[in-house]
Amino acid sequence: MKSRSTGFSRLAPARRRRNSILLTSGLAIALAAVAIPFYWLAIAATHSSDDIFGSPPPLLPGGYLGDNLASLQETASFGRVVFNSALIAAIYTVCAGAVCTLAGYAFAKYRFKGRDALFGVLMLGLVIPTQVTLVPLFKMMAELQWLDTYQAVIMPNLALPFGIFLMRQSMAALPDELLDAGRMDGCGEFRLFCKVVLPPMKPALAALGIFLFLYQWNDFVWPLIVLRDNTSFTIPVALASLQGVDDTDYGALFTGTAVASIPMVIVFLALQRHFVSGLLAGAVKE
Structure with a gap:
């Protein structure tokens, strides 16, 4: 042995x-x-189109970054495009975050008739293809005379089903006794939400903020449909406009893609500590 x-x-x-x-x-x-x-x-991003498709392909930085940026600005007004994307993504993240958080709180902590049925209908939005809603939404934006405006890009997806589901699952783990104690102390519902509910939800809010920002920053199809003037384009739409049938400046295209990747990396690195814990919040019940 x-x-x-x-x-x-x-x-x-x-x-x-x-x-x-x-x-x-x-x-x-x-x-x-x-x-x-x-x-x-x-x-x-630092090479010309000829160098990119050369043999062998370049493996070290080149000297065309300035030329690519100048070409990008000349052909796509890229400075304005970056401003459009940043403004739209920031407004959307804040507004959609507020809508999803309030809706998730209502579904998790309030009891009202038809709550579960309404939540089930809302979750159908996760399985319905986006393409199904494009035509009705476009007609709605046209009737409101919102075409080629920021609100046409921002408003239709404020109540994002995944965002509501994430916040509802996170807030379901919040003890009801904590809310009852706040009400007994004379705390109003709005103050209760801001002072008692939101502080423990920071990891979930960080995860939601990352998801909403990246969702809007990378959105291509809907802005392509409702934005017509190139001065109101977002980055994905502007980059797509650089691809011609016969000639494409791939140096400028790669440079624009690299610039578009920087804010996503910064946002994720800034909030990565809360990201995983936010996604797992509410997954385990004691």
Whole structure:
């Protein structure tokens, strides 16, 4: 018996070492798969179109970044486009965040007739293809004379089903006794929401903010439909307009894509500590 236990003890470190090597190798491969496209994007942004498609392709930074930025500004008024995207994404994140948070709180903590049925209907929005609603929404924007305006891009998706679902699941884990104690102390409903409900929801709010910002920042189809003037374009629409039938300035296109990626990385890095915990909030019940 002693010899068998000694054999197992000798095998255990070797097995752990092998598992560690396999895990490290897998993580290294995954990191390379994620990092290489970003590296190639950054490199291509500093080269001309001829260099990008040269053989062999460039692997080090070039000297065309300034020319690409100038071409981007000349052909797409890219400074104005970045401002449009930033303003729309910021307003949308704040307004949609408020709508989703209030709706999630109502579904999680208020009891009213038809609540579950209404929530079920709302969740159907997660499975209905977006393309189904494009024509009715476009007609609605045209009747309101909102075409080619910021509100046409922002308003239709304020009550985002996934955002409401995320906040409802997070707030369901908030103890009802905490809310009852606040009401007994004379706290009004709005003050109760701001002072008692929101502070524990910071991780969920961070996750919601990341999702809403990236959703709006990367949205292409709907802004393409309702925005007509190139001075009101968002970044995805402006970048798509650079692709011609016969000629495309890929240097400028890669540069614009690289610039468009910077705010997404900054937002995610700033809120990444809360992201995972926010997504898991409410997933486990005690």
